[in-house]
Amino acid sequence: MTNIEQVTVAGGGVLGSQIAYQCAFKGKNVTVYDIGDDAVAAARERVKALRTAYKRDIKATDEQFDAGLGRMSFTTDLSEAVKNANLVIEAIPEKPSIKHDFYQSLAKLAPENTIFASNSSTYVPSTFASDTGRPDKFLNLHFANQIWLMNTAEIMGTDQTDPDIYNQIVSFAREIGMVPIQLHKEQPGYVLNTLLMPLMGAAGMLWAHDVADPQTIDKTWMIATGAPKGPFGFYDMVGLRTAYNILSQRQGDNPQAKPLLDKLNAMIEQGKLGEETGQGFYQYPDPDYRDPGFLKA
Amino acid sequence: MTNIEQVTVAGGGVLGSQIAYQCAFKGKNVTVYDIGDDAVAAARERVKALRTAYKRDIKATDEQFDAGLGRMSFTTDLSEAVKNANLVIEAIPEKPSIKHDFYQSLAKLAPENTIFASNSSTYVPSTFASDTGRPDKFLNLHFANQIWLMNTAEIMGTDQTDPDIYNQIVSFAREIGMVPIQLHKEQPGYVLNTLLMPLMGAAGMLWAHDVADPQTIDKTWMIATGAPKGPFGFYDMVGLRTAYNILSQRQGDNPQAKPLLDKLNAMIEQGKLGEETGQGFYQYPDPDYRDPGFLKA
Structure with a gap:
């Protein structure tokens, strides 16, 4: 089996x-593909x-950061982008029609042995498996925002x-500095959102029904939990828009959630x-909950 | 209004x-009442x-600890126990019949101005208000195990x-070193269990349905959350027996929870x-999750 480089x-x-x-940054040769010159320039x-x-949070030096940059290229040509790829990680918009089309194009252009992984937050991999032409070499590999700190895959x-x-993807995740979170079955929301959303929903209900205030x-x-x-x-952290979208999918038919x-x-x-x-429930960059007095009042 | 001493x-x-x-420990004069000599001796x-x-966790000196002990007395005589009480905190077994009987006896023995507070985890205060003879002076005041560290009230x-x-009870909670958690309405499970149980339930379901393992x-x-x-x-921490009891109350009719x-x-x-x-999901006193390598693998 070829190592993923x-x-x-x-x-x-x-x-x-x-x-x-x-x-x-972790030594892989990386090509970024996007759909047009403006998108590539923005990337x-x-x-x-x-x-x-990277310098502030994980003490990377400029030399280390530059070495990472030196291993990257950018293109709008999908065929060029994937012709030597061991792995394609898909992080395109969360619209099923866009993803179906993308995987059908990719299936034709990528070498037969290339592994495809979707970063999708919303869709389990069986949604797109038949588009890939290689369902045995397709799975989801999902990262969190601020990947250099929140290093779960x-x-x-x-x-x-x-x-x-x-x-092989578990090993790859470790090679790029991630803690691999292995799911044995398809689970919408993976592990993290499956845990976070019931907690956030319960907290939100206490607030919305005037039982207690957010602070x-x-x-x-x-x-109680020692959490920061x-x-x-x-x-x-998740963003109110994302939280709203997920909670309305999960709770939209519950009148108590209105x-x-x-x-x-x-x-x-x-x-x-x-x-x-x-600004959300707190003001950033110095939210009240980071004040040492917060837990004493 | 008399200060609570x-x-x-x-x-x-x-x-x-x-x-x-x-x-x-925080300077109040305290009488512990229990139902018999053995119970009092055990207390x-x-x-x-x-x-x-207290010495290990909050660096109390022996002198400070002894001064606390010096402010305590113990009795099996309820009338004697409450005759000068500003506040009675009830922490008797979680059986409704026992609590109804207790409050009815207490109502007759305690001075008219004495405030009653229940530590009940399970019952909202309206369950027993009419037994107290003073529903205006009755509420729940709920503490967590390891009160000297988990200082929520x-x-x-x-x-x-x-x-x-x-x-007045909010102020009292502060006087005894607690962070008062003010609920504006009755809520079974208060704030903490209302938050913990959906998270623990969701995590438990991932495990029980073989999506991922506890570690x-x-x-x-x-x-993701920076929690310890x-x-x-x-x-x-909660104890599997307590978790089982609460989850079976909340989820007992959900076949997915079986x-x-x-x-x-x-x-x-x-x-x-x-x-x-x-021993639970981990072995104590040194559970794997406290090992610095736990988050790296």
Whole structure:
């Protein structure tokens, strides 16, 4: 079995560019594919902008960061992008029609042995397996935002995924500095969102039904579990828009959830989207819950 | 309004003895009431045995610990126990008939101004309000195990609780070193269990349905949230028996939950009850999740 050294990341958005750079940083040769010159230029800028975070958060030197950059190339030509790829990681928009078309094109252009992995948050791999022309070499490999810090890689195959391929991706995840989170079955939301969403939903219901306020709820959680943030800190981390979308899928037919969805929606309309906009349930970069006095009052 | 200086704790079990000592440690005069000489002797031993933890965990000196002991007395005479009490904290067994009888007796013996607070985990205060003869001076004040470290006091009144009494208990909670968690409405499970149980349930379902193993699930949680333990660490902390009881109340009619309840029950039958027996999902006192390598593999 060929070691995975040539990696193509399809889609240079926020997460795609992080995945691509992390692979390159860890020594892989990486090609980023995106659909047009503007998208490629934006991806290139996103990658370059990671320097600050890699230096600050994981103490990378400029030399190390530059060496990673030196292992990357960018293209709008899918055929060129995948012709030598051992692995294509797909991080394109979460629209089924776009993904079906992409995998059908990719199936024709990629060498027969190339493994395909989807970073999709929303779709289990069986959704697209038949488009790939190689269901035995297809699975999901899902990363978290701020990949250099939140270094989980959730790995989820279908019934058709070859166990050797699955294990090869587990090793690859370790090679690029990730902790492989192995799922033995398809599970919408993987492990992390399957855990986070019930907690965030329960916390949100306490707030929306006026049982307790967000700060009180977060304090309770932080004291009891020793965690550095509570459920409303998680809302801000995940982003209110994403949280709203997932909770409305899961809870949309529960009338008890309506006050929560309404209150989240009101915050979204005010631009309070969480850490990304500097304001959610807390203000960033210095949210109250990081104040040493927060747990004492 | 009289300041709360004379506190009676009814029930000297595991939590009752912790509540009583914490109040005395913080300067209150405390009487522990229990139903017979053996129960009182056991309570006295439980209180004395807290010395190690107070010295180790919060750096109390022997002098400070002894001063707390000096503010405590023990009795089997309820009338004597409550005759000067500003506050009676009830921590007797979680059986409704026992609690109804207790509050009816207490109502006759305690001065009219004495505030009653229940530590009940299971019952909201309106369950017993009419037994107390003073529904305006009755609420729940709920502590966590290892009160000297897990210093939350969840405070939950009924529609009839006088807001001034509620606020007086908020101040009292602070005086005894607690962070008051103020609930504005009755909520079974208070804040903490309302949050913990959906997370533990979701984690348990992933395990019971063979999606992922407990260590993998805990790693995912710990990396993503920065917490020092994950959901199966919480099972061990809460105790498998308690977790089983709460989850079977909440999920007993959900056929999807049966594999989880069966697997928990099997562990309980093997004596794997969590931290209290030294073995649950992990082995104590040195569970794998505290190993610095746990998050790297």
